[in-house]
Amino acid sequence: MDRREFLKGAAAAGLYMKMGSVFVGAEPAGPDLAAITGESPAAITKAAVDALGGMKKFVGRGDKVVIKPNIGWDRTPEMAACTNPEVVRALVEMCLGAGAKQVVVMDNTTNQAQRCYARSGIAEAAKQGGAKVLFTDENRLKKVTLKGAWLKEWDVFQDFIEADKVINVPIAKVHSLCRLTLSMKNWLGALGGARNQLHQKLDEAIVDLQAFFKPTLTILDAYRILVRNGPQGGRPSDTELVKTVVAGADAVAVDTLGASFFGVRPEELLYLRLAQERGLGTSQLEKLRVEKRTI
Amino acid sequence: MGEDYIGPTVERFFHFDPLIALTTFIASRAFFASLALAGVTILVTIVLGRVVCGWACPLGAVHQFASFVFKKTKFLRPNRDEKASVAWKYYVLAFVLASAVFTLDLVGILDPLSFLYRSFAIGVFPGLTHVASGLVGALYGLKLDAAAQPVSQWFQTLALNSTFRQGLLAFALFALAVGLNAKKERFWCRYVCPLGALLGLFSRWNVFKVRVNMDKCIKCNLCTMHCQTQAVPYPNEKWRSAECVYCGTCAAICPTAAITFPATAKPEKLDTVDLSRRKLILTTGLGAFMAPIFRISPARKRADLKLIRPPGAIAEEDFVRRCVKCGECMKACPTNALQPALFEAGPQGLWTPMLVPRIGYCEYYCSLCSQVCPTGAIRELKIEEKTTIKIGSAWINKNRCIPYALGKPCIVCEEHCPTSPKAIKFVMVEAKLFDGTTATQKAPVIDNALCIGCGICETKCPVVDEPAIYVTSVGEVRSKTNQLLLPLLGQEPPQQ
Numbered sequence: 001m002d003r004r005e006f007l008k009g010a011a012a013a014g015l016y017m018k019m020g021s022v023f024v025g026a027e028p029a030g031p032d033l034a035a036i037t038g039e040s041p042a043a044i045t046k047a048a049v050d051a052l053g054g055m056k057k058f059v060g061r062g063d064k065v066v067i068k069p070n071i072g073w074d075r076t077p078e079m080a081a082c083t084n085p086e087v088v089r090a091l092v093e094m095c096l097g098a099g100a101k102q103v104v105v106m107d108n109t110t111n112q113a114q115r116c117y118a119r120s121g122i123a124e125a126a127k128q129g130g131a132k133v134l135f136t137d138e139n140r141l142k143k144v145t146l147k148g149a150w151l152k153e154w155d156v157f158q159d160f161i162e163a164d165k166v167i168n169v170p171i172a173k174v175h176s177l178c179r180l181t182l183s184m185k186n187w188l189g190a191l192g193g194a195r196n197q198l199h200q201k202l203d204e205a206i207v208d209l210q211a212f213f214k215p216t217l218t219i220l221d222a223y224r225i226l227v228r229n230g231p232q233g234g235r236p237s238d239t240e241l242v243k244t245v246v247a248g249a250d251a252v253a254v255d256t257l258g259a260s261f262f263g264v265r266p267e268e269l270l271y272l273r274l275a276q277e278r279g280l281g282t283s284q285l286e287k288l289r290v291e292k293r294t295i
Numbered sequence: 296m297g298e299d300y301i302g303p304t305v306e307r308f309f310h311f312d313p314l315i316a317l318t319t320f321i322a323s324r325a326f327f328a329s330l331a332l333a334g335v336t337i338l339v340t341i342v343l344g345r346v347v348c349g350w351a352c353p354l355g356a357v358h359q360f361a362s363f364v365f366k367k368t369k370f371l372r373p374n375r376d377e378k379a380s381v382a383w384k385y386y387v388l389a390f391v392l393a394s395a396v397f398t399l400d401l402v403g404i405l406d407p408l409s410f411l412y413r414s415f416a417i418g419v420f421p422g423l424t425h426v427a428s429g430l431v432g433a434l435y436g437l438k439l440d441a442a443a444q445p446v447s448q449w450f451q452t453l454a455l456n457s458t459f460r461q462g463l464l465a466f467a468l469f470a471l472a473v474g475l476n477a478k479k480e481r482f483w484c485r486y487v488c489p490l491g492a493l494l495g496l497f498s499r500w501n502v503f504k505v506r507v508n509m510d511k512c513i514k515c516n517l518c519t520m521h522c523q524t525q526a527v528p529y530p531n532e533k534w535r536s537a538e539c540v541y542c543g544t545c546a547a548i549c550p551t552a553a554i555t556f557p558a559t560a561k562p563e564k565l566d567t568v569d570l571s572r573r574k575l576i577l578t579t580g581l582g583a584f585m586a587p588i589f590r591i592s593p594a595r596k597r598a599d600l601k602l603i604r605p606p607g608a609i610a611e612e613d614f615v616r617r618c619v620k621c622g623e624c625m626k627a628c629p630t631n632a633l634q635p636a637l638f639e640a641g642p643q644g645l646w647t648p649m650l651v652p653r654i655g656y657c658e659y660y661c662s663l664c665s666q667v668c669p670t671g672a673i674r675e676l677k678i679e680e681k682t683t684i685k686i687g688s689a690w691i692n693k694n695r696c697i698p699y700a701l702g703k704p705c706i707v708c709e710e711h712c713p714t715s716p717k718a719i720k721f722v723m724v725e726a727k728l729f730d731g732t733t734a735t736q737k738a739p740v741i742d743n744a745l746c747i748g749c750g751i752c753e754t755k756c757p758v759v760d761e762p763a764i765y766v767t768s769v770g771e772v773r774s775k776t777n778q779l780l781l782p783l784l785g786q787e788p789p790q791q
Contacts, residue, residue, distance in 0.1 A: 119299075
């Protein structure tokens, strides 16, 4: 090859590298929101995250990850009070597969912590997946300035602040005050102190918390949802099998889709309106790429 | 850990206790099958003497160790010739048994297993928990998180309860009992223990006897001086088989190895404890008279509103006859809800368990207290039954409840109510505020028929100084009289 040919080739290669995607017709960027339905909670969780581009899009090599499920209640998985343990295990495995240095699973429970962790099945499932399952420790509470519109400061567990990435894994349930408890209400489990005072301005508080925690990924467990007597139920008849997991980086969008399982429109939820106004996400699903599939 | 199961091992120790078996049987006029194991202890004692005191009793071990320490540190100097009467524990036994005949169960106060377990459950372990918390806190304070975290996590798996009313009193009484070893060796075992006395009554026909070989004996009296229970091995004919716990100290300390424990079948003329007939009659009479004296208390007429008993507790009159105040339930309770009563249940109810929602609530799917109760005062429950047992009723104080009084939203009580359907429902109320405006909010209303009195609403109510929703004992199904609602025709009356 002589010098002229070499230069031609190099220029062409450079041009191709810059604009090759246009010529080859490369695939467009993946969906913003995925809702996968299926029999296996683990499989639909994996599929949902894969549809968004895979866990490596959210978790980097060497990251310290904290996964925040709802472990709040001393109930078995059939009662749909806590996050489905299979969903949690699948997420743990995916994070470790994406190269996370450490995956911690924890929640500040409502009932006695040891019982909640055991009866919900989450401690066992997460351990099997390879996670470090920790109880919240009052010694690790720190008064944090939240820069919220309403909530200025609160005691937060340092584990959530020190993590490189936080993944929010709530379960979809009804709630008497905010109507539905979806992703943003789940942040109450990252707090210490007198959380029972937050109900006096609950919608505003959870929006402030969502803005503070900035999760890298939100996975809404709608495999078995709670439609009556929320947020802890008590009879299997309080639950409904929807067998779906909704995943997305935009928690407002995730919750909007999640609300539809209860027949609730996003405008009916004050906290979603406030979150959208704050720029935390969008409820207008028609503007997003949504992938809905059954496997 | 976190499972709703405690094996029978915890309560098994108590089932071997013949004092508890005998007293509870007499006082409650009912036999709790597991306590038949106490017969094993009696048989062992008849054959081998008070080896249970010497080798098995955990409180005896505490006292023996304390005596050892006090001796080594010269706080305790045993008398050459100890004259104190070991008869006192027999009078205590007479008192306990006599009062039991008249249905008063006082065994729990001084029974060694009850005393030890209760002291540890509400005094010693909670104290140690706070020491440990302090250490962990110090590690965190020194920024040694890597060391502090595994210790803290492990500690949380122990789920130790660290908040108890009368915890200080329990610890003080325990410290007193242990401290008395500085005055006399194994003070409790010699002078106080009614179980020791009972076992002593059965140790007159011991197979193994102490024998001093007079050819070797130099009459130094070291054996008698250091005999842990004042059984007087020397002079040999003064040996009290009912006091000997076969600790072997006399044989070990004898400088000429003159003491042995041969097994002889022939009954020797042995000295027994000298019980004063007058003192015996006095204490027996006093014990018998205690029962009517205790009945003066108004607790027998009207239930105390704060006396919320654990689910599975039998009717109150029978409950105080069976409960030995061992504290097992209080230790097992996952939320630290069960607390020792003081005056709420009358004098006979001292240190019996009651639920205090300001400290903890009754966890819905938990039956641990019913699993560990050694005498059946709390009968063992399956979860399906436990969740239907009403132990009290919740009430709302509208003068303090945030939606009613302040016009702000709050539904923490409803959120936490574990029943399905929930026992707390909503109405819309208009609150008149101090600035003349009106606020309309969702406010809680209690469905008494569904409420089981678990107390989680009171525990979690944000009005922390005096919760706006609180539980009282009325409506508890185990009581025929502590009811407020007229049973509707066709509905069953409260069951026992």
